[in-house]
Amino acid sequence: MEKNQPVSITLTDRLFDRLQSAIVEGEIASGSKISEPELARQHGVSRGSLREAIGRLEARKLVERKPNLGARVVTLSYEQLIEIYQVREALEGMAARLAAQSMSDKEIEELQQLLQEHGRQIEEQQGEAYFQKQGDLDFHYRIVQGSKNRHLIGLLCNDLYHLLRMYRYQFGMRSKRSQQAYDEHHYLLNAITSRDPEMAELLMRQHIRSSRRNVEKMLLEN
Amino acid sequence: MEKNQPVSITLTDRLFDRLQSAIVEGEIASGSKISEPELARQHGVSRGSLREAIGRLEARKLVERKPNLGARVVTLSYEQLIEIYQVREALEGMAARLAAQSMSDKEIEELQQLLQEHGRQIEEQQGEAYFQKQGDLDFHYRIVQGSKNRHLIGLLCNDLYHLLRMYRYQFGMRSKRSQQAYDEHHYLLNAITSRDPEMAELLMRQHIRSSRRNVEKMLLEN
DNA sequence: AATAACAAAAGTGTCGACACATTTTTCTTT
DNA sequence: AAAGAAAAATGTGTCGACACTTTTGTTATT
Numbered sequence: 323m324e325k326n327q328p329v330s331i332t333l334t335d336r337l338f339d340r341l342q343s344a345i346v347e348g349e350i351a352s353g354s355k356i357s358e359p360e361l362a363r364q365h366g367v368s369r370g371s372l373r374e375a376i377g378r379l380e381a382r383k384l385v386e387r388k389p390n391l392g393a394r395v396v397t398l399s400y401e402q403l404i405e406i407y408q409v410r411e412a413l414e415g416m417a418a419r420l421a422a423q424s425m426s427d428k429e430i431e432e433l434q435q436l437l438q439e440h441g442r443q444i445e446e447q448q449g450e451a452y453f454q455k456q457g458d459l460d461f462h463y464r465i466v467q468g469s470k471n472r473h474l475i476g477l478l479c480n481d482l483y484h485l486l487r488m489y490r491y492q493f494g495m496r497s498k499r500s501q502q503a504y505d506e507h508h509y510l511l512n513a514i515t516s517r518d519p520e521m522a523e524l525l526m527r528q529h530i531r532s533s534r535r536n537v538e539k540m541l542l543e544n
Numbered sequence: 545m546e547k548n549q550p551v552s553i554t555l556t557d558r559l560f561d562r563l564q565s566a567i568v569e570g571e572i573a574s575g576s577k578i579s580e581p582e583l584a585r586q587h588g589v590s591r592g593s594l595r596e597a598i599g600r601l602e603a604r605k606l607v608e609r610k611p612n613l614g615a616r617v618v619t620l621s622y623e624q625l626i627e628i629y630q631v632r633e634a635l636e637g638m639a640a641r642l643a644a645q646s647m648s649d650k651e652i653e654e655l656q657q658l659l660q661e662h663g664r665q666i667e668e669q670q671g672e673a674y675f676q677k678q679g680d681l682d683f684h685y686r687i688v689q690g691s692k693n694r695h696l697i698g699l700l701c702n703d704l705y706h707l708l709r710m711y712r713y714q715f716g717m718r719s720k721r722s723q724q725a726y727d728e729h730h731y732l733l734n735a736i737t738s739r740d741p742e743m744a745e746l747l748m749r750q751h752i753r754s755s756r757r758n759v760e761k762m763l764l765e766n
Numbered sequence: 767a768a769t770a771a772c773a774a775a776a777g778t779g780t781c782g783a784c785a786c787a788t789t790t791t792t793c794t795t796t
Numbered sequence: 797a798a799a800g801a802a803a804a805a806t807g808t809g810t811c812g813a814c815a816c817t818t819t820t821g822t823t824a825t826t
Contacts, residue, residue: 331611332779358808368781369808370592377596381603383698389553390787390808405693408638412696416634471627474634476605477699554809580778590811591778612778612817 337367338375345384345395346488353397356385382481384488400541403489406482407534411527413478414462418510418526421468422519430515433464437507444500455490455497459483461507465514465526499536506532559589560597567606567617568710575619578607604703606710622763625711628704629756633749635700636684640732640748643690644741652737655686659729666722677712677719681705683729687736687748721758728754 341361344350362372376393379385387393425433440457466478489495497503506529513521563583566572584594598615601607609615647655662679688700711717719725728751735743 334779335611357806359806370782371780373808374595374599374779377599378603381600383695389557392788392808402695405695408642408693409635409695409699412634412638413631416630420630471630473605473624473627473631477631556809579776581776592812593810595779596809614778614818 333367334371334374334378337365337371338378340365341375341379342382342384342484345379346484346491348488348492350395352395352488352492354395356393356395358392382484384484398489398492403493403537403541404534406485406489407530407537410478410482410486411530411534413474413482414466414530415523415527417466417469417471417474417478418514419519419523420471420474421465422514422517422522424470425465425468425514429464429468430511433461433468433511434515436460436464437504437511440504440507444504458497458503458507465510468514493541495537495540497533497536498540503529503533555589556593556596556600559587559593560600562587563597563601564604564606564706567601568706568713570710570714572617574617574710574714576617578615578617580614604706606706620711620714625715625759625763626756628707628711629752629759632700632704632708633752633756635696635704636688636752637745637749639688639691639693639696639700640736641691641741641745642693642696643687644736644739644744646692647687647690647736651686651690652733655683655690655733656737658682658686659726659733662726662729666726680719680725680729687732690736715763717759717762719755719758720762725751725755 341350345352350356356376358369358372358376362369365372376385376387380387380393383396385393385395436457440461443457463479463483466475469475506525510522510525510529513525563572567574572578578598580591580594580598584591587594598607598609602609602615605618607615607617658679662683665679685701685705688697691697728747732744732747732751735747
């Protein structure tokens with residue numbers, strides 16, 4: 323959530339951020355081909371800088387590139403979404419396990435406050451899904467940070483979460499289970515508070531699996 | 545192990561491969577600064593191409609880059625190695641679980657043959673560590689492939705394994721436990737053969753944990 | 767002699783141009 | 797008129813040059 327550098331300094335950085343948002347939010351259609359000259363012109367930037375930005379997008383699996391054929395925005399598919407959830411289950415499960423060992427008492431306390439806040443929001447604005455989604459991400463985000471494992475943090479926060487946001491935007495995935503998610507968060511946080519790594523991992527994995535099942539059901543309705 | 549494209553086509557690709565090997569094998573010292581003009585000259589290539597290659601190395605966490613300050617080869621540390629093993633445990637555990645569900649009978653059979661081959665090598669050339677390491681990687685590699693999850697495959701085979709190889713090269717990590725590793729592989733393969741995902745994941749995670757403990761012990765001796 | 771201010775050198779970020787590959791269009795041949 | 801070959805157009809890969817930033821080296825001041 324926080325950045326050391328005030329804002330992105332280099333041109334390529336800013337361009338990368340803009341393109342990433344544009345892709346995640348569907349402004350640049352998924353599956354569409356990217357024309358380097360055109361995009362460069364649109365953003366008033368040289369092709370070289372654009373290329374570096376595209377390279378980073380490729381590393382984050384937001385675009386695919388083939389030599390001499392150019393880059394395309396990644397195509398979303400049901401299968402890929404399932405794959406992402408499987409990776410997420412593995413990584414966040416481990417994150418929860420480590421968080422139970424490594425989070426400071428202060429961090430845990432702040433997380434409890436955050437969760438209370440969520441509880442209030444659920445009672446007040448019944449079914450206001452957006453805040454819930456945002457809150458859900460916040461919660462997971464903090465646990466991942468709490469793992470203190472920089473690799474894990476990078477993998478989840480820099481790579482997976484953006485892909486996941488992309489699916490949420492473009493598949494119109496809104497959770498109809500904020501109450502259940504809240505409960506699951508609660509159990510999980512209890513395990514972390516009592517410093518039980520095994521239980522924390524178990525509950526996190528269950529939580530993500532049930533979230534995945536919810537998504538599957540939702541997509542099959544279409 | 546195999547590539548669709550016969551060899552890397554583009555200059556940047558080849559350069560990237562060469563640099564990756566050079567870094568992994570310690571030819572370019574870990575922690576050392578990378579001078580773009582010099583490296584470009586050494587490899588007879590323009591700075592632009594070099595920069596793209598460095599960008600990919602950065603995405604694979606083999607180099608770190610700071611705006612206007614340049615790139616350095618990543619610094620190896622005990623802590624980071626532990627972090628890698630934790631991520632590996634999570635991801636390969638999931639890979640084993642999925643492999644138990646998704647590997648074809650043919651793939652499983654080939655894996656059994658590979659393992660028998662390892663068994664023979666252990667009996668014959670007692671303690672020839674190199675082949676064992678190579679074999680170990682092969683075995684894990686195939687299980688990851690067997691998960692059929694492209695994200696997982698990319699994360700492990702493109703990112704983590706190279707980092708791991710780097711540590712093996714530069715920390716001189718040779719396993720003195722080829723017999724035990726072989727046994728653990730055997731149990732794991734049994735679980736996969738009997739299509740037991742739960743057990744497969746469990747055994748894989750134990751296997752990697754015990755491998756990590758071995759590494760810890762080895763490093764504490766220095 | 768130590769430090770501050772300044773100037774020179776080296777390094778990174780960005781750009782525009784050219785070379786080569788791919789795609790599209792046009793022209794030939796049957 | 798359809799199919800194939802040649803040619804034009806578009807797009808990607810690579811390069812060298814310039815602008816700006818950081819580092820190094822020098823001079824001046826106390």
